[in-house]
Amino acid sequence: MQADNSSFHTSLRVIPRDQHNVSRKEISPNALRVLYRLRDSGFGAFLVGGAVRDILVGGHPKDFDVATDATPEQVKGLFRNCRLIGRRFRLAHVVYGREIIEVATFRANIDDGSGDRETDTGGRLVRDNVYGSIEDDAVRRDFTANALYYAVEDFSVRDYVGGFEDVQNRLMRLIGDPETRYREDPVRMLRAVRLAAKLGFEIEAATAAPIPHLAPLLADAAPARLFEECLKLFLSGHAVESFLGLERFGLLSALLPESAAALKSNRSGALRRMVLEGLKGTDARVANDEPVSPAFLFALLLWPAYCRDLMGLQAQGVHTAEAQRRAADRVTLHQLSTIALPRRFSLPMQEIWLLQSRFQQRQRKRVFRLLSHPRFRAAFDFLSLRMAASDEHAADVEFWREAQQHPGELLAHQEAHAHLDDEEGGEDRAPRKRRRRRRGAPTASE
Structure with missing residues (x-):
């Protein structure tokens, strides 16, 4: 047509x-x-x-x-x-x-x-x-x-x-019949949301009306073009408003289907809070002319899907480390059918996810190894962002913040305290039973 x-x-x-x-x-x-x-x-x-x-x-x-x-x-x-x-x-x-x-x-x-x-x-x-x-x-x-x-x-x-x-x-209005224009180029629906977010405009009623039921047409758009449109949506300084617009008009499930499903099933709303907090930070960085990595952006946007897949695999009895790798690969592969995420971004995105479980480790060698990892800073920023979903990460965030500033002193202090605890306990002290924590598993609140 x-x-x-x-x-x-x-x-x-x-x-x-x-x-x-x-x-x-x-x-x-x-x-x-x-x-x-x-x-x-x-x-x-x-x-x-x-x-x-x-x-x-x-x-x-x-x-x-x-x-x-x-x-x-x-x-x-x-x-x-x-x-x-x-x-x-x-x-x-x-x-x-x-x-x-x-x-x-x-x-x-x-x-x-x-x-x-x-x-x-x-x-x-x-x-x-x-x-x-x-x-x-x-x-x-x-x-x-x-x-x-x-x-x-x-x-x-x-x-x-x-x-x-x-x-x-302050109105976004399509020229001509809206449904015909959207069928001619489905990406116009994303442009309507993006420009309204950027300019603080409302989408005119007749222009907005067909979007929810035409949203599935985005599946026919070129994945490479949708990747570019995502960068414009989320890296132009209006990411929060763009995300809310995608939600409002039913476009989020067409653009990020697995994350949209995970957000819908997360009754506490913790994952949505985290995503919005991350997008708020992205807008602040853009406003300050600071760089924003597409890898970090997509790590944030696809994190709900990753969490959902990971918990599903663990519920099936898959070992945690293997479940993490499989969940990361599965989410990436499924998203590629909609958005052509280049490997130069998808690989560091997965690294950010997989490094999350290593923040629970305190052994000296592992601490220094993680501090020297090329993706450490992005992964730590992501860990800090997870605080928006659950404050149970507070101790990890505090430890690694200190570790970056005084790694040697922090570990020496930690080991000294451990030694004193052993001396005070003596032979009469009963051994403490430690409950093993599943590393890397998102909590119920997330």
Whole structure:
């Protein structure tokens, strides 16, 4: 089923410079160079999409996209630093050092035979290079807030689909019939949640309504694309709100099915508290321009699934160490069918999980061995995060925090106390029976 928005009513509204806050000071100088050269060469050229939207709501965009009536080949002819990319969408990338200005030709919804468009049997576009007018281009964009065009010739914002008013009202609204647009590209459901979380917008009622029953369509999306979308959802500084949005609209079970099931069955809510606390920390790190590892992120997101699998295997009598390895492999393998998690992230993710049981060990050699492990810091941070689910890890957290600062002194102090205890007990002291603790097993509260 191909989306046809040709009947969607457009009405041009020009918002003059004194009625909006989009300023050239907020626009990349390289984006301005591209806009002016296209204009001076006789082409129409506009800053479009997220950059215009973000500036209007007081943000500071990092990426700048340009829309033009010049074809990709004509753009390449104007810029020596340009390369053409893409099969599904033919685009021009104008490269200035590390900055890339993406230039797209106006696209149309209806193929008159002069373009290049192809859909699969499910209605998803696999190639879309049919060019048209700026009105055509506005209608084929996803959300009204992303269909605003900034013109350098008069510094106005041009709105064809009511996006300016929706931005003012802080609404995410799809252009066209929502169900048709989601079937055309199911990832739009995730984009709706992500942009609403980022901007503090509400998803407009008609745009939100089809999402819960169309969520299973994400199973047909490319796993590599879903991995990239997950990074945008959770590593852009709005992870908590993104997670709550996924829960609210039934998308979490489509994106992270086993974790969603584990969270639902965890009646105490301890696992959910831990996940939200971890995502809160992720947002704080992003806000402070500190790095966040995708391995740690997915260790957090898939931990509920790992805990559930591990307890199931142990209930079957599988030895703890073997159960840990099998649970880690099983959860990773099952998740790969939905999200293409690269091995450079899945392997350290598993290490973070498997190191958790080693924090209960206090023998000198094992302490120093764990302190020197390349994944120690991430695993310790994860252990600290588990405190949000259960405070029974407090003693381990305190020990290893001290061990990092004064490992030799801590162990000497611990051994001295153990020696004194033995002397005070003497021969009359009855041996203490120690209850063996299953190492690495999540507690009932988790």
